Amino acid sequence: MRFHDRREAGQELALRLMEWAADGEFTHPIVLALPRGGVPVAAPVAQALSAPLDVLVARKIGLPGNPETGIGAIVGDDPPLFDRRAVEMLGLSEDRLGPQVAHERTELHRRELLYRGDRPAPDLSDRTVIVVDDGLATGVTARAALRHLRGRNPGRLILAVPVGAPESVSSMRPEADDVLCLYQPSAFWAVGEWYENFDQTSDDEVIDTLRRHSATTPER
Numbered sequence: 501m502r503f504h505d506r507r508e509a510g511q512e513l514a515l516r517l518m519e520w521a522a523d524g525e526f527t528h529p530i531v532l533a534l535p536r537g538g539v540p541v542a543a544p545v546a547q548a549l550s551a552p553l554d555v556l557v558a559r560k561i562g563l564p565g566n567p568e569t570g571i572g573a574i575v576g577d578d579p580p581l582f583d584r585r586a587v588e589m590l591g592l593s594e595d596r597l598g599p600q601v602a603h604e605r606t607e608l609h610r611r612e613l614l615y616r617g618d619r620p621a622p623d624l625s626d627r628t629v630i631v632v633d634d635g636l637a638t639g640v641t642a643r644a645a646l647r648h649l650r651g652r653n654p655g656r657l658i659l660a661v662p663v664g665a666p667e668s669v670s671s672m673r674p675e676a677d678d679v680l681c682l683y684q685p686s687a688f689w690a691v692g693e694w695y696e697n698f699d700q701t702s703d704d705e706v707i708d709t710l711r712r713h714s715a716t717t718p719e720r
Contacts, residue, residue, distance in 0.1 A: 501683055501685075501694070502695060502696055503663070503694060503695050504695070504696050505695060505696065505697040505698075506537065506540040506541045506634050506695065506698075506701070507541070507543070507544060509541050509662035509663075509682075509695070510540065510541040510542060510543060510544035510545055510632070510662075511544045512662065512682055513541065513632070513660050513680065513682065514545045514547070514549070515548075517545060517548070517549065517630065517660060517680065518548055518549070520680075521549055525628075525656070526549070526628040526656070527626065527627060527628050527655050527656065528626070528628065528655075529551040529627065529629075529630060530552045530553075530554065530622060530624065530629055530630070531545050531546040531549065531551050531552070531553050531630045532555065532629060532630065532631050533553065533554070533555050533556070533632050533633070534555070534556060534557075534558055534631065534632070534633040534641065534642070535555045535557060535611065535615060535701070535706050536700070536701035536702070536705070536706050537633065537634040537635075537700075537701050538632050538633040539555065539701060539706045539709050539710070540634075540701060540709065541632050541634050541662065542632035543709050545630065545632055545660065546713055546717065547713065547716075547717070549630075551630075552622065552713075552714075552717060553709075553710060553713040553717070554616075555615050555616065555706070555710065556575065556645055556648070556649065557575070557608050557612045557615065558573055558575045558608075558641045558644055558645045558648075559573060559574050559604040559607060559608045560572070560573050560640065560641050561573060561574065561580060561582070561597060561600055561601055561604055563590070564592070564596075564597075568690075570583075570637070570638045570640045571583050571586045571587055571590070571597075571638075571640065572587075572597065572601075572640060572644075573640045573644035573645075574601065575608075575647075575648040576608075578644070578647075578648050580644075581643060581644040581647065582640075583638065611703070614703060614707070615703075615707060624649065624652040624654045625652070625653045625654070625655075626653070626654070626655040627654055627655055627656075628654070628655055628656045628658065629655075629656070629657050630658045631646065631649065631658065632660050632661070633661050634661070634662065634691060634695075635662060635663045635664055635691030635694065636661045636663070636664030636665060636668045636691075637664075637665060637668065637688075637691055638665075638668060639664075639665070639668035639669075639671055639672055642661075642672060642675075643671070643672065646672070646675040646676050647675065650675075656677050657676045657677050657678075658676060658677060658678045658679070658680065659672055659676045659678075659679045659680070660679075660680040661681050661682075662681075662682050663682065663683045663688075663691065663694045664681045664683075664688070665684070665688040666684040666685075666688070669681045669684055
């Protein structure tokens with residue numbers, strides 16, 4: 501099974517979440533995308549649920565020399581969350597990773613300003629918060645996002661992804677109230693292999709998607 505693109509994956513996620521919503525358990529739902537790749541997946545979900553769409557900027561801390569392999573992540577001004585086992589196995593330390601953390605923190609704040617401007621973060625208290633990304637590989641970024649959001653007192657916290665590594669999906673279950681993953685292939689190497697079109701999402705696409713959705717589904 502492969503998705504044509506992120507939008508198709510989002511449409512399939514939306515169908516499943518609509519079934520959940522039909523049970524009447526969603527309270528004042530809001531969809532939070534992990535940019536950039538999570539935004540085109542999240543847009544059809546928010547549209548189907550008639551829910552606001554916003555972003556939660558999280559940044560992966562990559563392995564030195566191989567930045568695509570995440571060994572940690574940051575959200576907001578929270579302390580970095582590391583995969584301690586991986587850090588120890590690789591003979592690394594938080595001090596050695598400090599420059600990478602600082603670099604990613606700068607990029608995180610740049611993207612927050614670019615995507616949100618001076619718009620305040622939404623109040624999540626007692627709401628159903630649906631966190632959407634385009635896939636789950638190591639899971640470290642999603643874990644950092646969920647722990648950050650748990651501190652903002654949501655009524656129900658859901659992680660929804662089209663595809664993920666089975667062990668990573670399982671590791672997310674203690675972090676969220678519900679985890680929805682449509683496809684968990686046993687041989688999982690990278691998120692992009694499960695999409696026919698996995699072109700990088702641009703900043704302009706993120707901004708345009710948020711603007712268009714806000715025009716049709718204002719914050720409630």
